[in-house]
Amino acid sequence: MLSGAKLEALLGKLRRALEEREVEAAEKLFREVLAEAQRLGLASAYAHFVLAGALDRSGKLEMAFEEIKKAVDADPLALPVRHAFESVAARLRAALADPARAADDADVPRLYKLLVDAGQADLEAHLAMVRFAVATAQLDMARSLADAVTTLFPAAREAWETLARVARAQGDVAAAAKADAELAGAEVPVPLFGVTGKAEA
Amino acid sequence: MSKQDDVLVKVQAAQSLCSEDPERAEVCLRSALKDADALGQSSATLHLQLAELLFRLRRTRQALAEVSEALALDPFNLVALNLRQVLGRRLR
Numbered sequence: 001m002l003s004g005a006k007l008e009a010l011l012g013k014l015r016r017a018l019e020e021r022e023v024e025a026a027e028k029l030f031r032e033v034l035a036e037a038q039r040l041g042l043a044s045a046y047a048h049f050v051l052a053g054a055l056d057r058s059g060k061l062e063m064a065f066e067e068i069k070k071a072v073d074a075d076p077l078a079l080p081v082r083h084a085f086e087s088v089a090a091r092l093r094a095a096l097a098d099p100a101r102a103a104d105d106a107d108v109p110r111l112y113k114l115l116v117d118a119g120q121a122d123l124e125a126h127l128a129m130v131r132f133a134v135a136t137a138q139l140d141m142a143r144s145l146a147d148a149v150t151t152l153f154p155a156a157r158e159a160w161e162t163l164a165r166v167a168r169a170q171g172d173v174a175a176a177a178k179a180d181a182e183l184a185g186a187e188v189p190v191p192l193f194g195v196t197g198k199a200e201a
Numbered sequence: 202m203s204k205q206d207d208v209l210v211k212v213q214a215a216q217s218l219c220s221e222d223p224e225r226a227e228v229c230l231r232s233a234l235k236d237a238d239a240l241g242q243s244s245a246t247l248h249l250q251l252a253e254l255l256f257r258l259r260r261t262r263q264a265l266a267e268v269s270e271a272l273a274l275d276p277f278n279l280v281a282l283n284l285r286q287v288l289g290r291r292l293r
Contacts, residue, residue, distance in 0.1 A: 007276055014277055037277065045245065046278040075275070076205060077237055078246030079212055 010036055018050060023058040030054065045075035049084065056088060061095065062114060064088050069118055089120040097124035104135035123153050130162050134169060142166045150182070157186040208236045212247065215254075223258055230254065245275035252284060261291050 010033050017029035030051040037044050052067035065088045071081045095101075096111040112129040115121040126149045133142035146163040153159045164179035202210075215229035230251045237244055252267035265288045271281040 011277065011279070011282070014279065018279070033277065042276065044275050044277040046275050046280070075244050075246050077208055077212060077233070077242060077244035079209070079216065081246065082209075 014047060014050075017054075023054065026054050027051070027058075043070070043074040045071045045078055045081055048074060049078075049081050052084060052088070061088065061091060062111070065092055065114060065118070089115065089118065093120065093122055093125050096128050101128070102135075103131040105132070108132040123149065123156055123158065126152070127158060127162055130166065134166060139166065139170050143170060150179070154182075155186055157183055160186055204236070204240055205242070208233045208240070208242075211236065212250070215250070219254055219257075223254055227251070227254055227258075243274055245271040245278055245281065248274065249278065249281050249284070252281070252288075256284065256288065261288055264288055265292070 013029050014033050017026045017033065020026035020029060030047065034044070034047050034051065037047060048067045048071035052064045052071060055061075055064035055067060068081065068085045068088050071078070072085050075081060092111060092115055096108065096115065101108070108128055109132065112121065112125060112132075115125050126145060130142050130145045130149065133139070133145060143163075143166050146159070146166045149156075149159045150163050160179045160183035164176045164183060167173075167175035167179060211229045211233035215226040215233065218226035218229065230247065234244075234247055234251065237247065248267045248271035252264045252271060255261075255264035255267060265285065268281050268285045268288060271278060272285065275281070
């Protein structure tokens with residue numbers, strides 16, 4: 001266990017980082033503490049957590065996500081850490097699927113990979129990546145992804161719409177028609193309680 | 202649901218019980234710690250959570266034991282360090 005002057009010095013640095021108003025300076029101090037901790041074979045969920053918070057507050061969402069992932073790895077049973085992870089992941093998903101983002105935005109693959117690697121990609125995130133692949137003329141990739149999305153989300157009309165669009169762009173008329181047929185099925189509203197027709201005594 | 206999820210459910214239950222029924226919250230937390238141990242996992246945060254609960258129940262020595270466990274796992278946890286100071290003062 002780390003103790004004595006070395007620990008006190010690192011804790012002093014960590015406290016200074018928390019009190020530092022200048023974001024860059026705080027980040028530097030946090031990273032120095034974490035690097036030293038790592039050198040000593042220590043993984044501090046707390047230090048990663050507070051660094052993630054500082055990065056998040058300064059708008060560095062992707063870096064915050066990297067840090068909060070490390071905090072979850074260090075202490076997977078910590079609920080506050082998990083809640084922070086969910087919150088940052090949700091904002092990353094929203095950033096990726098932002099309608100204002102151009103389909104061929106160069107940030108899309110990076111954001112998408114971050115979410116996929118963390119198991120946090122949702123339907124919208126996958127569709128954003130398909131749109132990127134189409135917009136950058138990577139139709140084979142778009143098709144593989146669109147096929148996978150319909151497997152993951154068979155009840156989602158957007159998934160079938162996207163697959164139909166990609167298949168059409170590839171000139172695969174049969175696959176597009178098949179996706180259109182599935183789309184028509186996906187559009188039928190599912191009864192809330194499994195009761196169809198009029199209930200009669 | 203994975204075994205880790207089972208532990209998290211107990212932690213969540215403890216969190217919602219801690220103000221109304223702290224004794225039951227303690228049972229949940231101790232059970233979560235036992236399950237985590239069986240899974241080969243240790244959590245500074247869980248020990249700290251239990252320490253905070255015991256502190257509120259004025260069981261200072263037990264709280265100190267838990268906070269020491271938390272600090273052994275994560276010596277940089279400033280919340281645990283602060284609690285240890287408070288507990289130390291209470292014992293003096």
